Amino acid sequence: MIKLNVFFRIFRGKENKSRFSERYGITSIERPGGDIVWIHAASIGEFKSADLLINLLYKNYTILVTTTTLSAANFASKNYAHKIIHQFAPLDISLWVEKFLNKWRPKLVIWIESDLWPITMELLKQKSIKSLLVNVRMSPQSFKKWKIIKFFYKQMTECFSEIFAQSQLDRERIKTLTNRNIKFIGNLKLSSRSNIQKISWDKKLKNFQKGRTLMLASTHENEEFQFLPTIKRLLLQVDGLKIIIAPRHPERSKTIQSIYQKSGISTKLMSDNAYANGDVLIVNTFGNLPAYFNISDIVFLGGSFVSKGGHNPIEPAINNCVIITGPHVYNWQNIYEDMLRNNACFVFNKISILEKKIKKLFEDNNEMNKMKENSKKVAQKNFFDSSELIYIIKNILEVSPC
Missing domain, CATH: 3.40.50.2000 (Glycogen Phosphorylase B;)
Known part of the structure; x- marks a missing residue:
């Protein structure tokens, strides 16, 4: 049924028909040697916010970025092809996520915002892969729903050694759900001036x-x-x-x-x-x-x-x-x-x-x-303090930040 849904999405132009096998954890790209940092950014907005992290790490590490939307994939190919390997994220089925993780063997996972998948999160925990949840948000509506099954959200986020909220309000909501120390260092989407630069008009x-x-x-x-x-x-x-x-x-x-x-x-x-x-x-x-x-x-x-x-x-x-x-x-x-x-x-x-x-x-x-x-x-204010996040990433990867 899930495979049929992928083919239906291809028909509707929402999947890349030449790369749909990536949704099953299968790829023709060979894994390069050395350590890999996997950044997951579901859509184009999350991908743009990853600019700081990509530019921080790509010279010393292979950066694997997964997205779920076609628009984000096209944006990645157009603007970051020389810095990253892009893959479509595997669907949240144990067999397909296992294939993906066994293929790429990331040293660090940086998960951006709120596109959380329970099976993927559980496998990251089982395999003891260091993972960070960055710029996560929690809308009032989502908070009301998650409070009903608070234990499930808490369990799903146990794979992350650190969680960074997008705002103080998000921090308080996620703290309530997880009973953890949730950090707030600003909004990652505002970390890169390249995302808010002035562009000349047509x-x-x-x-x-x-x-x-x-x-x-x-x-x-x-x-x-x-x-x-x-x-x-x-x-x-x-x-x-x-x-x-x-x-x-x-x-x-x-x-x-x-x-x-x-x-x-x-x-x-x-x-x-x-x-x-x-x-x-x-x-x-x-x-x-x-x-x-x-x-x-x-x-x-x-x-x-x-x-x-x-x-x-x-x-x-x-x-x-x-x-x-x-x-x-x-x-x-x-x-x-x-x-x-x-x-x-x-x-x-x-x-x-x-x-x-x-x-x-x-x-x-x-x-x-x-x-x-x-x-x-x-x-013109500084809305994001990257120092603590960079320090944590540095300690995990055991290199100085670029």
Whole structure:
């Protein structure tokens, strides 16, 4: 049944048809000599956060990175092929995980965030493979569920010699579940300035300029629909306004375009030749969000008017944007609290109130510029102290950090 599911995913374009055997722990790649560090980063976000660790270790060790999503695999091949060996993570079946572990024999495992698999975790424990759980998070919903079977979460994480939480709130929740000393050294996703660097904008976007551009970034299903009446009114009320929508899952772009066009809004896809001519541009490609932040004035971060936990406000803030979000930001709670203390973002419970603030900001350059300045100051802080993590890795691998 599981094998059939893999073939179904291949049919839907969610697996690499030439490499699906890796999901069964089988690969044609020969294991190189020497010690291997295995980093597991399920999707593209986790992979990007592993940048610090990869650059720290790749010159002295073979770095094996596993992912589960095709987009993360493509990102790895494009940007890190000279630094790592990439494999698709084996499915959580004893036989297949055993094959994988026996093949690669990692000296250290660094597991990023929350993609925990019970059989894999148990085998790491049985084989006494040194393992670290890094940047783990625990949403309020997950915490409620895990509290019911607290013993299972505790047992599943026993393979990790150290656990590093993504935030103080995550630390307290995981401490409650495990009765362990959980460390907090900041958010690994903010450890690399290469992840939040400023990128020059596409010259074809000359119609989109600072002073008149609103961006809805990393929006989730239904959020674009919730914003539709607001966007229609803002286009009438704010002279020269341009709007960029970058859905979290670009495959929804044509559906969003259809809904907006039926409402009479001139909407183009980024892949269209004349994409810069519409009032609304939908980004239907992966990556390069900073290029769009760089030409935006106000950025609404999605996953916050639906309960997805919000998205990273530091990337748009470093690109001189005003940050606006809905109420569901538990994945980035510490960062938003810091920004609110410094008058560096707006958090709204209702889109109707958010709409009034957006209109006012476009009318008041002084407030707009002050908010941009405040958000950029917060974004320039150091949000991750890597020293303790590097020290632990160094002791396990018995070499000095690079």
